[in-house]
Amino acid sequence: METFLIAVGAMIPMLVVLVVVHEFGHYATARKLGVKVLEFGVGFPPRAYTLYTGKTRVLISSDTRFINLTGPSDIKLGSLVKVSSGEDSQGNLVARVIELPPAGKSLLARLAGKGKSDQDPAPVQPDVLSDSDELLKHEGKVRAVEDGSIVLADMLYTMNWAPLGGFVRLAGESNPAVPRSLAGKGVGTRFLVLVAGPLMNAILPIAFFTVLLMMPQEILVGQVAVDEVTEGSPAQSAGIKQHDIILSSDGRLIENAGDLIRYINLNGGASMEWLVLRGGRQQVINVRPEFVGEEGRWLVGIATRLDNSHIEKRSQAPWTAFGNSFVNTWELLRLVKQGIFGAFSSGSSPQLSGPIGIAQIAGEFTKEGGLQGWMAITILLSINLAILNILPIPMLDGGRLVFVLLEWLRRGKRVPPDKEGLVHLVGFVALIGFIILISANDINRLIQGQSFLG
Numbered sequence: 001m002e003t004f005l006i007a008v009g010a011m012i013p014m015l016v017v018l019v020v021v022h023e024f025g026h027y028a029t030a031r032k033l034g035v036k037v038l039e040f041g042v043g044f045p046p047r048a049y050t051l052y053t054g055k056t057r058v059l060i061s062s063d064t065r066f067i068n069l070t071g072p073s074d075i076k077l078g079s080l081v082k083v084s085s086g087e088d089s090q091g092n093l094v095a096r097v098i099e100l101p102p103a104g105k106s107l108l109a110r111l112a113g114k115g116k117s118d119q120d121p122a123p124v125q126p127d128v129l130s131d132s133d134e135l136l137k138h139e140g141k142v143r144a145v146e147d148g149s150i151v152l153a154d155m156l157y158t159m160n161w162a163p164l165g166g167f168v169r170l171a172g173e174s175n176p177a178v179p180r181s182l183a184g185k186g187v188g189t190r191f192l193v194l195v196a197g198p199l200m201n202a203i204l205p206i207a208f209f210t211v212l213l214m215m216p217q218e219i220l221v222g223q224v225a226v227d228e229v230t231e232g233s234p235a236q237s238a239g240i241k242q243h244d245i246i247l248s249s250d251g252r253l254i255e256n257a258g259d260l261i262r263y264i265n266l267n268g269g270a271s272m273e274w275l276v277l278r279g280g281r282q283q284v285i286n287v288r289p290e291f292v293g294e295e296g297r298w299l300v301g302i303a304t305r306l307d308n309s310h311i312e313k314r315s316q317a318p319w320t321a322f323g324n325s326f327v328n329t330w331e332l333l334r335l336v337k338q339g340i341f342g343a344f345s346s347g348s349s350p351q352l353s354g355p356i357g358i359a360q361i362a363g364e365f366t367k368e369g370g371l372q373g374w375m376a377i378t379i380l381l382s383i384n385l386a387i388l389n390i391l392p393i394p395m396l397d398g399g400r401l402v403f404v405l406l407e408w409l410r411r412g413k414r415v416p417p418d419k420e421g422l423v424h425l426v427g428f429v430a431l432i433g434f435i436i437l438i439s440a441n442d443i444n445r446l447i448q449g450q451s452f453l454g
Contacts, residue, residue: 007363012163014362014378016042018201018385019165025200026193027168033189036171036180038138043160044167052141054155058085059094060148067099074100075145083152084135087179095150096135134177174417183417187408194397194404201386205332205379209325212375213316221255222309223247223277226302233301238287240302245277257304264289266331268298268338269345293348298338332383354435357442394427 020042027040041047060072069075075098084097140154170193172181182190226244229236246254249263250273263272268289276285289298316324343351353361358381365377391398407414 003363003367006367007359010362010366010374010377011359014374014381015165016163017378018204018382019167021200021204021382022197022385022389023166023168025196025198026170029193029196030168030170030182033185033192034180035182035185035189035193036136036138037155037168038171039156039158039169040166041158041160041168042163042166043158044162044164045158045160046162047158048161049159051157052080052153052155053157054140054153055143056093056138056140056152056154058083058150058152059088059092060098060150061094064095065097067097068102069098069100072145072150075142075150077142077145079142080139081142081150081152082137082139083154084137085179086135093136093179098150133175136171136179136181138171174421176414176417187404187412190404191401194401195390197397198386198389201382201389202329204382205329206322206325208375208379208382209328210318210321212372213321213324213328214318215372216313216315217372218311218313219256220306220309220311222306224254224257224260224304225307227305228303230301233299234288234290235300235302238285238300240274240276240285240287240300241278243278245307246274246304247277247282248275249273256306256309260304262331262335264300265298265338266334268342291342291346291348293343293346296339296343296351298342329379329383332379336383336387352438352441354438354442356439357445360442360446393431395424395431396427399424399427 023040027037031037066074075081080101082097082099082101083095084099085093086096088094138152138154140152140156142150143153144151170182172178172183174183175181176184178184182193185193224246226235226240226242226246229240229242246260248254249260250267252259252263254260254263268291271286271288274285274287276283287300289300291297292299362374362377362381365373367373369376389397390401392402393399403415403420
């Protein structure tokens, strides 16, 4: 039960951070480039808290129709209205329909001292909304009512009850006819908006690494000595012997087993130059790690021990930590690449996890390393999320980018929205099926009591 609670407690805030950061990239870029953002939500509905901001001017014309309102004079400051807007030749939003929701209608009636009566406006005829698919549908609180226009706070921020991530809702994501829509923008704008989400997930590790490197940490350091050499291993072939002390790898100091493991995985498949102390004399030995599919990592075939060990408390100054965060992020990207390359080169498949497996990983890292462990796994998953989202997978950002690039290659000729939508739908079904299969493997691993950390 404790393990389950730790896993859930680690997983939920991690998902919120990763998804909200990703969606913030889409949100900020869209707003900067003139795409209408309708809602930015943390978590998923039902809504717990809402905040309307912004100052969007919407013109009222003689063709504007009203629902639950007799006309502009009924629109009160602070009231929540739903608006369907078109756009004039000057790029101004023009209301085609202004609707007061039923709750607002009841309040208006009470304030006016009247209930349901024959003074209520007649319902809008269907033909008024017949072209609503080409209208911007937005809602907001009325900031001002002026002659011939209203000013709306129609940028909605929400906190929602299901804390499983977040989302951003943009106008006309697949319909270029909608005013100020994403689909109505040029190739460059849509490319930047789509790529901004994965980019934010790639940037997040820099911030987290900076904080981690600034935090005082007790690190066990000493001399890494070879305790055992596996028969037929790369280490044995290279001439490594028991009791050798590994001083450095490719010129980088080895202070503990963690350093050695990191360098082995970073350089898997390539020759490593080790400086070894043997019998009081130093010598250079070249070792080439091999990928072991069962372990899911690069190995040289040695067991080590730490001699003359002691604990040191270390932390880095902010400017040093910030600089090193780029190095660490780049190394993490290389580790992900090395893991995938090693798996395929050895004829095995990379270890994949669905939501259940991710929760297990998050729980194990958090239980072992506390806040630092949680931050470490969040960094790793953020990098993986950035890579996954940029791949040409339908429904994800990379899949949508494919259609943007196709349009650019075809010199502005778009794939019809219905065909693109069908591709994304098929991709979504396939993705859900894949997640179910991976989750079944995650459940099997849990039943067998297997751990990611060994």
